[in-house]
Amino acid sequence: MRILLVEDEPTLAAQLAAGLAAAGYVVDSAHNGVDAHFMGDTEAIDAVVLDLGLPQMDGITVLKKWRAAGRAMPVLILTARDGWHEKVAGIDAGADDYLSKPFHMEELLARLRALIRRAGGHASAELTCGPLTLDTRTHRATVDGQALALTSHEYRVLAYLMHHQGEVVSRTNLVEHIYAQDFDRDSNTVEVFIARLRKKLPPRLIETIRGLGYRLASPQ
Amino acid sequence: MNPATLRGSLRIRLLATTLVWIAASIVFAGWGLGSLFRSHVAAQFNAELGTHLDQLTAHLVLDGQGRPTLSVPLSDPRINRPFGGLYWQIDRIAGPGMLAVDALLRSRSLWDQVLAVPADVPMDGEVHQHRIAGPDGTMLGAVERAVRIDDVSLRLIVAADERLMIEPVSRFNGALWLALGVLGLGLAFAALLQVVVGLAPLRQLRRALGRVRGGDARQMEGAFPAELMPLVEEFNSVLTQNADVVERARTQAGDLAHALKTPLSVLANAAHGKDDHLARLVVGQVEMARKQVDYHLARAQAAAAVRVPGARTPVRAAVDGLVRTMQRIHAGRRLALVVHPTAPDLLFRGEEQDLQEMLGNLLDNACKWAASRVEIHARIDGDRLDIGVEDDGPGIASDQREAMIRRGVRADEQVPGTGLGLAIVDDLARLYGGRVTLAESPLGGLEARLILPAAA
Numbered sequence: 001m002r003i004l005l006v007e008d009e010p011t012l013a014a015q016l017a018a019g020l021a022a023a024g025y026v027v028d029s030a031h032n033g034v035d036a037h038f039m040g041d042t043e044a045i046d047a048v049v050l051d052l053g054l055p056q057m058d059g060i061t062v063l064k065k066w067r068a069a070g071r072a073m074p075v076l077i078l079t080a081r082d083g084w085h086e087k088v089a090g091i092d093a094g095a096d097d098y099l100s101k102p103f104h105m106e107e108l109l110a111r112l113r114a115l116i117r118r119a120g121g122h123a124s125a126e127l128t129c130g131p132l133t134l135d136t137r138t139h140r141a142t143v144d145g146q147a148l149a150l151t152s153h154e155y156r157v158l159a160y161l162m163h164h165q166g167e168v169v170s171r172t173n174l175v176e177h178i179y180a181q182d183f184d185r186d187s188n189t190v191e192v193f194i195a196r197l198r199k200k201l202p203p204r205l206i207e208t209i210r211g212l213g214y215r216l217a218s219p220q
Numbered sequence: 221m222n223p224a225t226l227r228g229s230l231r232i233r234l235l236a237t238t239l240v241w242i243a244a245s246i247v248f249a250g251w252g253l254g255s256l257f258r259s260h261v262a263a264q265f266n267a268e269l270g271t272h273l274d275q276l277t278a279h280l281v282l283d284g285q286g287r288p289t290l291s292v293p294l295s296d297p298r299i300n301r302p303f304g305g306l307y308w309q310i311d312r313i314a315g316p317g318m319l320a321v322d323a324l325l326r327s328r329s330l331w332d333q334v335l336a337v338p339a340d341v342p343m344d345g346e347v348h349q350h351r352i353a354g355p356d357g358t359m360l361g362a363v364e365r366a367v368r369i370d371d372v373s374l375r376l377i378v379a380a381d382e383r384l385m386i387e388p389v390s391r392f393n394g395a396l397w398l399a400l401g402v403l404g405l406g407l408a409f410a411a412l413l414q415v416v417v418g419l420a421p422l423r424q425l426r427r428a429l430g431r432v433r434g435g436d437a438r439q440m441e442g443a444f445p446a447e448l449m450p451l452v453e454e455f456n457s458v459l460t461q462n463a464d465v466v467e468r469a470r471t472q473a474g475d476l477a478h479a480l481k482t483p484l485s486v487l488a489n490a491a492h493g494k495d496d497h498l499a500r501l502v503v504g505q506v507e508m509a510r511k512q513v514d515y516h517l518a519r520a521q522a523a524a525a526v527r528v529p530g531a532r533t534p535v536r537a538a539v540d541g542l543v544r545t546m547q548r549i550h551a552g553r554r555l556a557l558v559v560h561p562t563a564p565d566l567l568f569r570g571e572e573q574d575l576q577e578m579l580g581n582l583l584d585n586a587c588k589w590a591a592s593r594v595e596i597h598a599r600i601d602g603d604r605l606d607i608g609v610e611d612d613g614p615g616i617a618s619d620q621r622e623a624m625i626r627r628g629v630r631a632d633e634q635v636p637g638t639g640l641g642l643a644i645v646d647d648l649a650r651l652y653g654g655r656v657t658l659a660e661s662p663l664g665g666l667e668a669r670l671i672l673p674a675a676a
Contacts, residue, residue: 009482015489053478080481081474082514084542084580085573091545098549102485102510105492114552 001046001116001159002026002177006036006062007078008054016049019105024139024155025112026180033057040066044176045073046160047116049108052079052090060093067094074115076108113137120163127162130218131202134162148200153178157193161206161216170213230422231415238411246404253396258389265385266349269363272296272378273347276308280376282369288325303355304329305381313341313366313373324374330355335362337377342366354381361385421445425452432459434569436676438530459530470573473517480513518577518644532675535566535598535605538575542583543596550587557587560597568605569675570652578648581641582609582656582668589613593663600674604654607670610661621658645670 003025007013013029020027028043030036033054040048040062052059063075074096079086082100090098096118097111113125113136127134131144139155141148150158156178161169174190194214198206207215272294279290288310298304310325323334333355342348347365354360362379421444428440439456484506491502543557568575586594590611598607616624625646646656654672661667 009486011486012482012489015486019489080478082477083474083518083573084545084576084584086474087549087580088541088545088576091548092541096548096551098545101481102488102506105489118551 001156001163002028002044002180003112004028004030004036004040004043004045004048004050006030006033006048006054006059007051008032009051016105016108019109020049020112023109024152024159026156026178028180031055033059033062037062037065040071040073041069044173046163046177047073047112047119048075049112050075050077050095052077052081052086060089063090063093063095072119074119076111076115078103078108110137116163122163127165129162129165129216130205132162132205134159143202150197150200153189154193154197154200157190158197158216161214164216166215166217168209168212168215173213231419234415234418235411238415239408242404242407242411246400250397250400254389254393257392257396261385261389261392265361265380266363269361269378269380270347272306272308272380273363273365273376276310276376276378277365277367280310280367280369280374282372286370286372288369288372288374290325294327298329300328302329302331305384307335307354307360307377307379309335309337309377309379311337311375311377313375335360335377335379337362337364337375341375344368351382352379354379358383421448428452429455432530434676436530436532438463469520473520477513477517481510484509484513515644518648531569531571533568533570533572533575534564535568535575535607536562536564538568538572538579539596539598539607542576542580545580546583546587546594549584553587553590554592555587555590556593558593558595560595562598566598566600566605567675569673574648574652575672578645578656578670578672579607579609581645582670585609585641585668586611586613586666589615589665591665595661595663603674603676605670605672605674607672608667609670610663610667611665612661612663613665615660615665616658618660624658625656642668 001024003020005013005016005020005027007016007029008031010031013031017027017029028039028045030039034056036050036054036059037057039045050059050063054062059077059079063077066073066075075094077090077095077098078101079090079098080101082098087098096115099108099111117125117127117136125135125137127136133142134140135142136159139159141150141155141158157174160174160177171190175186178190178193194206194208202219204219205216207217209215275294276290279292279294280288281291283289293300294308296306298306299308306327307330308327309323309330312322312324326334335352335354337350337352340348342365344366347363350362350364352360352362359382360379361382362377364375364377367374367376424442425440425444425448428437428442431437432440439459440452444452487502488506491499491506493499539559539562543559546555546557583594583596586609590613593612595610596608598605600606624642642656642658649656649670649672652672654670657669657671659667659669
């Protein structure tokens with residue numbers, strides 16, 4: 001899952017980036033409104049953590065521009081201005097949730113998980129596909145109750161496929177969601193991760209759709 | 221009327237000065253006209269007496285025995301009617317300097333009385349005036365003259381009842397004072413009318429101010445006389461400035477919150493996850509600092525807000541915005557948020573931000589605690605808004621409800637920000653002259669009711 005983190009205060013941005021990365025997310029950072037708008041508009045982002053007080057273009061304006069352009073990724077607003085007046089304005093601008101500073105990292109992660117889950121139409125924090133279960137809170141994948149040992153990249157690929165069960169996910173799409181923007185992307189590595197996952201998962205769970213990409217679906 | 225009332229009312233000042241002036245003018249005019257007429261009548265009276273005396277002198281002759289008699293009777297009918305009010309009498313003067321009051325000849329009107337004129341002898345041609353007692357206890361004005369005919373010295377007296385002079389004067393005075401009284405009343409009425417009409421713009425001013433105070437207008441509106449326009453314009457600019465100050469205070473408060481909370485976030489995140497004494501201290505203190513900032517921020521904003529007159533906020537729009545927000549923020553809880561139909565024109569007399577702050581906290585609490593359902597209703601009760609937020613959660617035991625609200629009353633003694641934010645809501649409501657009450661909801665959970673001033 002790829003998160004766009006928009007925060008202008010460098011120390012807080014670094015803390016948040018570290019916290020998000022530790023939770024298994026791929027993090028792209030923007031430190032002003034204009035960069036944030038461009039990245040959210042052009043990159044494949046799964047969710048945004050958006051500070052409202054930003055240089056160059058304020059967060060509400062950025063959010064409104066995204067929504068006007070049809071960008072529907074979940075947005076969690078992060079701000080010190082936490083009056084209900086500001087919250088209503090933020091939600092009406094298109095935000096999905098609101099977190100007041102100062103906050104606990106766990107709270108941020110929990111809200112973010114819930115947003116991503118709801119965006120994919122999942123009600124529970126545990127995603128299942130046949131015998132496979134993925135707990136988005138603990139990052140544990142189990143098959144028939146047996147825990148799988150996954151590397152962080154394998155987890156990211158699996159989590160993205162689980163959130164988009166039944167859909168065909170292209171190789172480029174996967175690359176975009178498991179690597180940060182400035183990473184040297186090589187779509188061939190995706191094939192390696194898929195191959196490793198197939199060895200750890202029950203057979204025929206991940207299908208290859210020739211020329212299009214992969215699909216995770218329960219065999220029946 | 222005490223001096224304070226006199227100083228305190230323009231109307232009384234204007235009326236009192238005008239009425240005193242009117243009364244003084246009328247008394248002076250009445251006295252002046254009255255004495256003028258009185259002296260005129262007195263002169264006429266004396267002139268008439270003189271005429272009668274001349275007539276008496278002209279008709280006086282001596283008969284064969286040397287007794288005085290009148291060649292022609294005097295014509296005035298009052299002279300021939302007993303006690304008719306006009307009298308004459310002729311006395312003989314025995315010798316030079318000697319007088320015998322023998323009333324040789326008298327008018328018929330004197331009947332059996334004699335005019336008792338003081339014994340003095342006017343020189344020839346002199347006319348003396350006297351005031352003497354007449355018949356029936358009346359007072360008479362009298363004139364006398366000495367005449368000599370064929371060596372007979374005589375004194376001729378003509379007298380008239382003073383009532384002949386007093387009656388026209390008192391009749392005139394009666395009419396005069398009546399006329400002056402009517403004039404005075406007319407002037408007083410005109411003065412009252414002038415004060416009422418003249419001061420009408422002040423009442424208009426008060427109404428315009430009342431509309432601002434009552435939240436029906438943000439500025440004083442209407443056409444005022446040139447003398448009042450500067451006042452109205454000054455006042456309107458003060459109102460505008462006041463609104464600007466409040467807006468600036470809000471912005472500054474928001475900036476302060478932002479300036480404080482971002483470093484607090486950094487601190488909290490840095491300390492988080494470490495389990496030593498310092499980290500626990502930092503986490504605890506950061507949390508406390510956050511609550512303090514929130515609490516005092518809300519109070520500062522509210523205190524600024526209620527001083528802005530003319531603010532009014534549609535309740536329905538605020539509720540709808542908050543319900544949209546709650547549905548997003550509590551999306552995971554799949555709650556039914558039901559807004560009972562309220563009159564679309566319910567208005568809160570105050571700032572939108574404050575209404576959102578109060579309702580937001582109540583709704584957020586309800587959404588946090590509700591099992592499946594939150595209901596909102598709003599109605600107007602006289603000049604009060606009554607907004608209720610109910611949930612079907614566990615509720616609060618009746619003996620703890622008061623404490624939940626009271627916690628904010630003495631902020632200096634309590635930890636602010638605790639108690640579900642109800643303390644802040646109650647503080648805000650009280651600043652507006654309203655209150656928060658908690659009760660058990662028919663839904664099973666808590667019912668929080670917010671009583672606030674309504675705008676017309």
